[in-house]
Amino acid sequence: MNIEKLFEQNKIWAEQIEHEHPGFFEELSKQQNPKFLWIGCSDSRVPANQIVNLKPGEVFVHRNIANQVLSNDFNCMSVVQFAIEVLEVEDIIVCGHYGCGGVNAALTRNAHGLVDYWIWNIRNIKNKYSDFFNSLNKSETADKLCELNVIEQVHNLANTKPLKEAWNNKKNINIHGFIYGLNNGLLKNLNTTVSSEKDTEKIYQESLGKLI
Numbered sequence: 001m002n003i004e005k006l007f008e009q010n011k012i013w014a015e016q017i018e019h020e021h022p023g024f025f026e027e028l029s030k031q032q033n034p035k036f037l038w039i040g041c042s043d044s045r046v047p048a049n050q051i052v053n054l055k056p057g058e059v060f061v062h063r064n065i066a067n068q069v070l071s072n073d074f075n076c077m078s079v080v081q082f083a084i085e086v087l088e089v090e091d092i093i094v095c096g097h098y099g100c101g102g103v104n105a106a107l108t109r110n111a112h113g114l115v116d117y118w119i120w121n122i123r124n125i126k127n128k129y130s131d132f133f134n135s136l137n138k139s140e141t142a143d144k145l146c147e148l149n150v151i152e153q154v155h156n157l158a159n160t161k162p163l164k165e166a167w168n169n170k171k172n173i174n175i176h177g178f179i180y181g182l183n184n185g186l187l188k189n190l191n192t193t194v195s196s197e198k199d200t201e202k203i204y205q206e207s208l209g210k211l212i
């Protein structure tokens with residue numbers, strides 16, 4: 001596979017889509033009207049719209065290593081604000097996945113260079129619940145940290161300015177936490193959906209209680 005091949009494949013793909021759905025690109029170019037904002041991992045095996053069988057244009061996407069939601073990340077915060085204020089998305093999905101390389105890197109003491117700054121937050125999650133993790137074996141630890149990471153990011157998101165403002169302005173916005181299995185292609189709902197500022201802490205504590 002090389003770069004030239006990508007252009008060939010792009011042409012084939014565009015022709016195929018146009019053949020199957022005449023007018024597809026013309027229609028898509030006129031408006032972007034996604035119902036969902038997806039915050040997921042950059043991992044190439046977790047393509048957002050594909051795994052929920054949605055067309056391009058139906059899901060607004062932000063991805064980074066280990067699906068982090070950090071209030072000092074202007075990239076993520078701008079995406080969230082745009083999705084809420086301009087696209088008027090009502091459902092935000094934070095989706096993690098088992099076997100996440102970012103989460104696994106946080107579980108080792110090895111130095112990874114710059115990425116260590118990024119996964120610092122995941123190491124903190126592990127340290128925060130160290131008693132719980134001490135009772136687990138290596139593979140259970142990795143899986144539970146992937147799940148816990150999603151719950152923590154949903155909680156982080158619920159506490160950001162764009163969400164607080166939106167809820168204050170009576171906007172209907174739900175933040176969901178999902179996790180995806182690389183080995184079976186299936187999504188699992190972690191049932192940590194937050195729909196208001198006042199329920200944020202209650203739902204966070206309940207979700208933690210179910211997990212640890």
Ligand SMILES: [Zn+2]
Nearest residue numbers: 041043100101
């Ligand atoms: Zn990942």
